[in-house]
Amino acid sequence: MGVAIHVAAFSxxxxxxxxxxxxxxxxxxxxxxxxxxxxxIVCKTVGAFNAFLVVSLVRRFRGWRVPExxxxxxxxxxxxxxxxxxxxxxxxxxxxIKNYGLAxxxxxxxxxxxxxxxxxx
Numbered sequence: 001m002g003v004a005i006h007v008a009a010f011s012x013x014x015x016x017x018x019x020x021x022x023x024x025x026x027x028x029x030x031x032x033x034x035x036x037x038x039x040x041i042v043c044k045t046v047g048a049f050n051a052f053l054v055v056s057l058v059r060r061f062r063g064w065r066v067p068e069x070x071x072x073x074x075x076x077x078x079x080x081x082x083x084x085x086x087x088x089x090x091x092x093x094x095x096x097i098k099n100y101g102l103a104x105x106x107x108x109x110x111x112x113x114x115x116x117x118x119x120x121x
Contacts, residue, residue, distance in 0.1 A: 003031065007043055014047020015054070017096020041120045048099050048116040055103035066105055074105055081107055085115035 010023055028036035058064055076084040089098055
């Protein structure tokens with residue numbers, strides 16, 4: 001029961017784009033290195049999924065689009081989405097900027113989630 005509550009709370013934490021380092025460390029101390037690692041991966045992946053869902057819904061109902069001035073800069077995301085997203089996810093940027101920023105760019109779901117899961121491991 002405690003792990004389920006922790007997963008739900010940490011996933012919500014990631015969805016809200018709050019800093020995760022302290023929570024990840026606490027997870028490791030609370031559940032040990034292996035279970036804490038698995039719990040962190042699951043939570044950050046669920047948080048990325050939630051961010052993608054939120055942006056997809058807002059894009060659909062509010063008509064959000066990438067500004068035309070930025071469209072030429074998205075060529076790499078269109079040509080090699082997984083490699084580009086892996087590179088972006090490895091950058092030293094806050095998790096929320098990467099999750100929500102990539103989702104706003106209109107990337108496809110599977111490469112988005114694959115890049116997120118691969119970098120989390």
